[in-house]
Amino acid sequence: MKLLTKMMHLQEQHGVVTDSMLRDLSKSEGVPLHRLEGLRGFYPVFRRTPGSKTHVQVCRDIVCLMKGGPQFCRKVKSALTGKPGVEIEEVSCVGRCDTAPAATINEVPVTGSVENIVAYATGKKPLPAHVPTTTPRRWPTDPYTNDKEHYGVLKKFLKPGDDRQRDEVIKILKAADLRGLGGAAFPTGMKWEFTRQAPGTPKYVICNADESEPGTFKDRVILEELPHLLIEAMILGGWMIGAEEGIVYIRHEYAKEKQALQAAIEKARGAGALGKKIFGSEVDFDLQIFVSPGGYIMGEETALLEALEDKRGEPRNKPPFPTNHGLWGKPTLMNNVETFSAIPIILDRGASWWAAQGKGNYKGLKYMCVSGDVAKPGVYCVPWGTTVDELLTLCGGIPEAKGLHAFSPGGASTNFLPASKRQTALDFKAMQEAGSSLGTGAMVFMAEGRDVLELAISEVKFFRNESCGKCVPCRVGSHKAVDLVEAALAGKPAPRLVHLLEDLNATLAQTSICGLGQVAMAPLMSVISYFPDDVLPKLEGSGRRK
């Protein structure tokens, strides 16, 4: 954290991290030059040469592609050509898919038409305020009706007889069947138990607030509107495993959300919920925020750990897993924002209350990020087991009375499904049985007339762009996969293209180190399987499969 923090500070102060700055840093910190170069070259926040006064970043990923069209960035570029002091860059998803097409100007999120973005960039229009909301909404996973009640669950559990209380918490989390809501669906109770049992000190609690997968922005809303739940769960996590230090790893693009979280942390300290002898108990725990120097791959838990250790954020080979061998090789409890923030209400009201919030046999509540062709995009907290169709209705249906053609239920890594699967329940297992997965809960609706191949390729390009480059299948394979499809679309398909893509996908899925490489081609393969009539004529220049 130390080196990257220093480097980010230099970047912020000077707009650049030059060789001479790194030579000085190398001397003062006693680290070799190559290590600093490895970091500067890897993280997108660092620049070798100073940039322009105004830095416009335009999102190129699926939802912005749908809303702005494939030429959106080019149009912004040409409208800004010749404007002094402005530079434009195409970037990966900035987590504002609900207001697509999204861009940022000097890190302030903006949205709207090309003209609108140009007006902001040239100073004709003042940039919108980028500060946390002062009127957070009431969300059904918040057990508290006002600030004074905050940390009530923590008070209840931090009592003498701790070990029995700890056993009780594990029991409740298991009974509630809470799973990793960052997409991996690992049972949370088990993770807490493993980390509690793991030998070694010190231990750490980390919140993965680096959601960056196209279509995903639910944690953004939780961080801004419910930060006290996240903080409370992390303190409980610290108490559970015996950690005194917690870190929230937040994506670079979430500046106002970081501000909201920081304010909540300070408030918690003031209230005695963080710091030494929490609420008069023997428990010490404090939290710090680490802002990511950028890159989707840091959402992969071991890449995140590498970044915290001041290394290039390249995923580790697993096993060992972070529960036993996490930050600095020590046991580390790491959960996603949504997972942590569900815990206070589960402990407050009990596992059976949580279960009863779901529909039928499904348990609990789920935050869904809804975007694409839908009347009211945004974050919705719905009963687990709500169907895709019900979610679509809740979000106002598809505009212009169009029909649903396809949907991607869980982020860029999940298979597209046809509209015929719209009765599928929002649930890890149900979605898997339907041929996809719930992933991060990033639901992108695609109306009739959408080119699913174009959209699926944009997802593969996202993974190619965000590949860390550590292992061969992902680094080279994701690049070649995009090449193959682009050649086909240019009228030059490779022989036996679909077979070749299937073989390449198998190698990426089977041999890549981490989830990014394993799923890089999944959306493409899913449109080949589920939308052959749409896709095969474009890929092979004929309607016949294989």
Add this chain to the structure above:
Amino acid sequence: MADDNRKLINLTIDGKPVQVPEGTSIWDAARRLGIDIPVLCHSPRMRPVGVCRMCVVDIGQRTMAASCVRPCEEGMKVEASSAKVDQHRKMLTSLLLSDYPEYSAREMSTSNDQLLALAKKYAIQDIPFADGATGMPRGTDMSSPVIAVDHQACILCDKCIRGCDELQHNDVITRTGKGYTARIAFDLNNPMGESTCVACGECMAVCPTGALTNKSVFAEMQVR
């Protein structure tokens, strides 16, 4: 290894039983049985990193395991030489070859280019991927008096980096960039000859391809 107190683990590799101390990698266990698992990024002298993925084996799980980094587990049934495993190794070789330069200085001088050896082993002829080497877009670095750097032949196996930073403690080489544009770099991405490199030669000794070779050999090759 025999005098330590580690627990002994029993497993089978390609149906052959083997007993190894806990913590032994599958790759090392296979060597005891005389099973040679192909690898580009590993050598017994080095800390394994599992990046080339050529050593993947089937252990009956959701994904394959890189045998150089995966410790043996009790009761494991490892398929190290099945058709499925070979299919992936062949694909990985093809991917690397698609960006490989037409000539490898290592192959032309000492005939021990390990990527080209795999190409032969798997009888790879037609590579179905776009040629990434045309015009050698990644370039060369001839600034060192001793060592020739051909970035186009670099497969980012990390061996030179470990050789330089961990075996010799010269601390010069890193990876810079990210994804497909990642490459090896010296100090602050300086030309090798202007870096703190002392030309010890470890990097070219451990390099499995034509990326780091003796400069005189490379020059001769360019003439041909």
